Amino acid sequence: MVAKKKYTIADIARELNTTISTVSRAMQNNPRISLKMRKAVQELAIKNNYQPDYRASSLRKGSAKTIGVLVPKVDRQFFATILSGIDDVLAEANYSVLICQSFESFEKEKQLVQSLMYGKVDGLIASISTETHDASHFEAYVTRGVPLVFFDRVWEPLRVSKVLTDDYLGATMAVEHLIENGCRRIAHFAGPQHINIYKNRTKGFLNTLRKHNIEINDNLIFHNVITRDTGCKAMEQILTLDQMPDAIFSSGDYSALGAILCAKKAGIEIPHQLAITGFANEPWDSFFEPTLTSIDQHAFDIGRQAATLLLEQIEHKRSVFVPRTIVLTPELIVRKSSLKTF
Amino acid sequence: MVAKKKYTIADIARELNTTISTVSRAMQNNPRISLKMRKAVQELAIKNNYQPDYRASSLRKGSAKTIGVLVPKVDRQFFATILSGIDDVLAEANYSVLICQSFESFEKEKQLVQSLMYGKVDGLIASISTETHDASHFEAYVTRGVPLVFFDRVWEPLRVSKVLTDDYLGATMAVEHLIENGCRRIAHFAGPQHINIYKNRTKGFLNTLRKHNIEINDNLIFHNVITRDTGCKAMEQILTLDQMPDAIFSSGDYSALGAILCAKKAGIEIPHQLAITGFANEPWDSFFEPTLTSIDQHAFDIGRQAATLLLEQIEHKRSVFVPRTIVLTPELIVRKSSLKTF
DNA sequence: TGTTTGCGTACAATCGATTGCACAAAAATA
């Protein structure tokens, strides 16, 4: 199928015996154009399914009405939900969303950030990959004057707006909850500590134990346990301990799930012998028994807030910009896996 | 932060005492430009982090190097995975992906399709909303000569390329499997029949029963059961029947899950008293006991194929276009919920 | 030495829409 040649503003002008400038103004409802002419133009435009060429107007006006979203992977529930929140705000403001996946690769991330530099987007909302140990690509981006907002996994030193979950608080809530339920020997599944979110969860865990004068037992801390598989392996180790813990605070739902399935297989009763809490409040947390207590991060809200911050920054370009950091309060969702008293 | 004025091709030309046309050609490694000049230009470009303005080149060249993806909701696993597959192919070909959500609203879908008409994208990959009963917006789109590919939920009469799962076959596979496992009284959770995919699943169910000379019992067919909640309600109805079915073929995993949880609560043994199969192979199918037998649709592949078809169509614009329909073979993933013999 | 060939670069039109400014016609005022 050969593409028809475009129907442009010039065609409308010709049909109405006027000029493109008049048509352009009429399309924008400019009061300088007579009502009659405006009506004529707009009706013809609708009749012929005319839409102004986005690139031409964007080129001239300087705004692309598009923003980029850079995430590790869209098919992860958390990111997909955030994306949905971002789109919710941006669609309202007539912006489009360009989606980029780094697939957790630093090289790919760098390349994507660079290619988004010019014209394609008016701003960028990003969550960095696990591999990222250097942010010069983001710095270059910001230096060019393109607004950038980080969320969740952020590069802390960079002076840009950020939307975060209070992971420290979330961890605290979970651990306090376990302690309230009578747990004293609490194990911990920690994530990769170079990522801010996991670091803060672990920190929250440790400090809450300290606060309650509970001794920290290094044997009960398992590192880099965030998948179902590693969660299961960690559980197997736990089963070999002389003295079992009475609870696990996991930095993620997947590893909590792995632990639960493994524990059940071993005949451990959850939560009575072993209470477990996860982190992320995945949709499937209530799909099995015992349902999993977890921390909800309000992902949709994170997306909405990030988009809102970015829009503010885009629209107030002329005034001095002060980066803002929004920290969202997570929510403890209590389910059966942690309720010893139940 | 005030946006810096752009660093353009003209700045490079000025710094090198040459013209923009030479710079443009040098950037594209045009052999008409001397090697020395090419090197000088390219080095300066890298040094100054120059990227050609996407809109300007797109405007001139006519290709936006961007395609739109229209889905009901990105935070649904199936669509997110497809999106990931689409991106996988398109990123390779240096295309960007613009994501649009219809949120299952016909109005929103119409609006989005219209706004994508000009310039923003070189083509569109879409799955229609449940509400969509009219495809004039897509027709207008195609008439403009913009390539369109449908996937999964398609508008059948429209002469465009399509990527589909063989839902009929998938249903057949599931039901045959149940029959092989000795089931004879098979109930069915059907989805909304105006959507091709659900219609075909139901058709596959019915025809397989017929093929095996199993009487079709209307009391065992439950309509519009695709959520966890409706699945649970349907199960409750099943429990009141004089003669229980010995299996359920569900058109979706969520309703299968609802049924399983409800059945377990009622003390029904799965699969021994009641075998269940789902459809979609959601990632959480193996997160509970009994793990759920389901049909995998190879979502990532659907995305890849759709993107490939679209690219082909975009790049061969001059030749006659013949729409192609690709039907992917689904896969039966046998788990415990259906294995009576186990 | 005069002519041809080829190479590298520059000029200028173009993509489609936006917008400051100029200008003509109509309306309001003197």
Added chain:
DNA sequence: TATTTTTGTGCAATCGATTGTACGCAAACA
């Protein structure tokens, strides 16, 4: 009727890059 003000349109430059064509200069040839 003459002059000023208002109102509606049109001209042309512009956004940044691409590309067909022209041109200058040097090497190669007769």
